[in-house]
Amino acid sequence: MIFKELGSTGENIPALGLGTWGIGGYEAPDHSGDKQTIALLEEAIEMGYTHIDTAEYYAAGHTEELIGEAIQSFAREKLFIVSKVWPTHLSSKDLPKALKGSLKRLNTDYIDLYLIHWYNPDLPLKESLSAMAEMKKLGFIRHIGVSNFNTNQLKSAIAVSSEPIVCNQVLYNIEDREPEKELLPFCQKNDITLTAYSPLRRKVVSENVKNILEKASRKYNVSIYQIMLAWLLSKERVVTIPKAASVEHLKENLQSLELLENFELKL
Ligand SMILES: NC(=O)c1ccc[n+]([C@@H]2O[C@H](COP(=O)([O-])OP(=O)(O)OC[C@H]3O[C@@H](n4cnc5c(N)ncnc54)[C@H](OP(=O)(O)O)[C@@H]3O)[C@@H](O)[C@H]2O)c1
Structure with missing residues (x-):
């Protein structure tokens, strides 16, 4: 595994994590493959996928439940679990409830990195970020971040947050390169981790x-x-x-790390 610093926290996280959208269902729970899925998640963690990305939205909470089952046989401090709060749960009243729901389903005392899933223009960012800071103070979250924020939204978040915004998770792959214009240089300059989602573009490229x-x-x-x-x-x-939902894909993706030493790709 290769590790990169999370924001400017001094903490290194696995640069290759595991996405879980579609694991245990998409918008709604699908219980049909639960047993095999839990076994696959356990195998993934054993292989080195200790950075796991999920969200309360995924399979209406069932994805978190499956991860919660799978992580029970591992030392919690060896894992880096990311979850996200849905934009309709961002008020100071709703956010703690949403977080507690995620913690319960994940069967854990804390989430390593908690992200605002999407910007909500109808709610003051300060209110959501203050609620997140409070949850951090209480030990339910270790780090705070955002997702799908453009550069201006990220700047606004930084300006009103009492806690560092350590990460922005956005669509970024070899075809969808919008973040290179402004967002990625901003993150690089300001020590913010950019998590690239849909890195394989769900297998559809031009x-x-x-x-x-x-x-x-x-x-x-x-x-x-x-x-x-x-x-x-x-x-x-x-x-x-x-x-990835098969051992073959999990292994193949891990092997991409071996390429990095002499990797160069001109586009
Ligand atoms: N923050 C957000 O709003 C947001 C939005 C979208 C995604 N995400 C996160 O990012 C994660 C990844 O993005 P994604 O799920 O959209 O798409 P993705 O990772 O780009 O693509 C997943 C697809 O690639 C296939 N695949 C994986 N490894 C492969 C390999 N080595 N060879 C061939 N095919 C392979 C998977 O097949 P199998 O399943 O059959 O292995 C699956 O069909 C999500 O799961 C989620 O955690 C976040």
């Missing part, structure tokens, strides 16, 4: 990008998905969280 990836995959003798991950991981401040 013909042009596919050609570039195939050329690189022949050069390095790896899959195009490993190229997509190495491309992200080679960037300063960027960590990523591919979702």
